[in-house]
Amino acid sequence: MTISLAVLDMAGTTVADDGLVERAFTEAVAAVEVSEQDGRFPAMLDHVRRTMGQSKIVVFRALLPETEAQQANTAFEAAYSRLVETGRCEPVPGAEQAIKDLRAAGVRVALTTGFARPTQDAILAALGWHDLVDIALTPADAGRGRPFPDMVLTAVLRLGIDDVRDVAVVGDTPSDVVSGLRAGASIAAGVLTGAGTRTEFEAVKATHVLESVRDLPALLS
CATH class of the missing domain: 1.10.150 (DNA polymerase; domain 1)
Incomplete structure (x- = not known):
């Protein structure tokens, strides 16, 4: 794959x-x-x-x-x-390195959120991540937020990805997984660092359940 x-x-x-x-x-x-x-x-x-x-x-x-x-x-x-x-924003341990490893391996990276653009920009600025990824999207950029597939498909279109099957979608909620599956992504994985549980991810037919996004580069290698 x-x-x-x-x-x-x-x-x-x-x-x-x-x-x-x-x-x-x-x-x-x-x-x-x-x-x-x-x-x-x-x-x-x-x-x-x-x-x-x-x-x-x-x-x-x-x-x-x-x-x-x-x-x-x-x-x-x-x-x-x-x-x-006020400094209440930190990356998930290993997340920044995982993104760097993905991009070094030739994988484009998009960040998506349910927040509005000003909040997303504030987070990216606080973490120094504006140049870390290829694109960052909000529901307003795509038309609809999760669990709809719009943000995933917008990333596909804007980054010129040829096939939705070449996409991996990763998130900490069932809505993230559902959006990935609806978009046709080959990987729609849940991570256990946030709101979702393994049982919830299995219920929506996640392709994978990872302990953390830091495990994604190894999954794709």
């Missing part, structure tokens, strides 16, 4: 999450007057946990009316960016 492109998720896969999404979510819903003591909060937090990896505005739209969803999404992005700017 020849892999020409690796499409890698960010938070939980290449970037350590360490609860940042949940902290930012708590601040976001507080902006629309839903506190942690609100009776709605536990179910809302559970939904956020179950939809990790998906477009954040889509997640908020499932929880709130449109105006409040937009307000909460803006507050979420601002809160997450503040956490990143």
Whole structure:
């Protein structure tokens, strides 16, 4: 099997999450007057946990009316960016070297996220990763976020990959795996460094379950 492109998720896969999404979510819903003591909060937090990896505005739209969803999404992005700017952003151990090894082996690398562009850019800047990968995409760049295949296919088109079967998609949520399978990737792998469990990955028919993205270069060699 020849892999020409690796499409890698960010938070939980290449970037350590360490609860940042949940902290930012708590601040976001507080902006629309839903506190942690609100009776709605536990179910809302559970939904956020179950939809990790998906477009954040889509997640908020499932929880709130449109105006409040937009307000909460803006507050979420601002809160997450503040956490990143205060040094609460680190790579998953071995992730940066794995990306370098993939590119040295001739594999193009795309980073994808459920965050908006300003938050993705803040993360890339904090880690010094703007020049580490070939392309970085958000749901807005592709049309739809995960579990749809749009970001994977956008990376394929923009990087001139000839065959979707030459693609490996790796992420820490079932949504990442489903997006890879829907795109026709030969490898749609889950990693155990974030939100997803081995059982969840097996349930959505992941081609592989890896301990970490650092194991990807060896899988492709």
